[in-house]
Amino acid sequence: MSDFLYLQLEREFSEAIEQGRWGAGERLPSVRTLCRERQLSKATVLHAYNRMEARGLIEARAKAGYFVRGQLDSRPPPAAGNPDSVPALVSVSDVMRDIMTQSAAFDILPSADQRAETPPGVIELNRSIARALRHQRGLQHQYYDAPTGTPALREQLARRYQRLGCALAADDLNITAGCQQALFLALMACCKPGDVVAVESPGFYGVLQLAESLGLQVLEIPAAADSGLNMDSLAEALKSWPVRACVVTPAFATPSGSLMPQAARSRLLALAEQHDFVVIEDDIYGDLAFDQRPPPLKALDHSGRVILCGSVSKSLSRDLRLGWIAAGPWQTQVNRLKLVNMLACSRFIQRGLSDFIGDGGYDRHLRRQRSLLADQRDQLAELLDRDWPFPVRFSLPAGGLTLWLELPEAVDTLNCYRRARDHGLIITPGALFTGQKRYQHCLRLSFAHPWNEPRRQAVTLLGELLAEG
């Protein structure tokens, strides 16, 4: 057999767990025993165990070994989105805008981390930026950076995407002030007011805000926690409406956390070709896969239909305000829009990020971050199962930052938002993720932050507040 030894071991043990031969709580053979009995290296066994841990099959307990995890994944996912797939202008209310502003940090208890330690990756990043600033000489501060962004950073990003199968060179990228600006430039470049834009429902509220301010009609297409945008629904809607662009987050979409299957990705691109629309890919969560980083949709794009947008906001730092866009045939237009929109991004911050990536700091940070997030996801899931006073269905994504919860129909999460705020809790009600009157009994909860005692108590208290209706 040509498989790597760690893959053989992973497959054998995964099957034993999935077929129920090893039950929840059962202890797996120790690393030392496996090395001795199967003549394997410690690295091989640990690699297999780490991968199974990232998939949520097993858990490591300090000083006790590896154990089969309770099968959280076997739960039924929340229901898929059920919007009216009819184009309409959206109007985001002031209340929603306030909630969006409050919830952008994804933290249920913003007061919980006043004394938290800076993560090692961020310390390293800050050093790179400080070094880049120290190296700024003479009158460099008097000049703007290239409007498309610092070449060294574009080079680093292009190389990362090339490794994922995307035919992108440095000149195909433009550095932006985050992914939100990249999405804005993408929509500006390929749409005009009144055009129809298909989006996931439930889907990212930032896109609804952009559509509102650009006068675009939003066509909500159902999305499900286990498979993302529903391709049959999109194909059906395309028969009736002239869609100009489709904004999609194939990897770990917010709020549902869905990962779009391969077949759906190919079908989306075929539909784009057939109906002549642009696919705007939001790849902001791609680097936060707990297991293998999925290639972007862009990797399948052979006819220049996909505009790729991303940023390091979720994977590294929201405060850098650095993202990018690769717009293919629309790149010249995007470059022009970026220039009139903001001239340039800060050069020393781009330089610092580029050095950080080049020195391997970003990959080291991602390795730590992914395992932390997988653990935080499980802790949140266990908390919901154990401490909430009513049963709740939720997604269990293999990456990203959020769970999508479906609560009993009687619960109104928007109503609860205000009560939660009185207790210092910030939640993201389901109503935020649509331009229609839907998902009132749904909620996005984030596991982006460590579960210290105050946050654990906040989730428990939230369960009590929601139980009040």
Ligand SMILES: Cc1ncc(COP(=O)(O)O)c(C=O)c1O
């Ligand atoms: C799906 C998605 N896209 C884009 C953004 C905006 O990202 P940035 O902070 O890089 O502008 C967010 C932030 O919440 C997001 O969740």
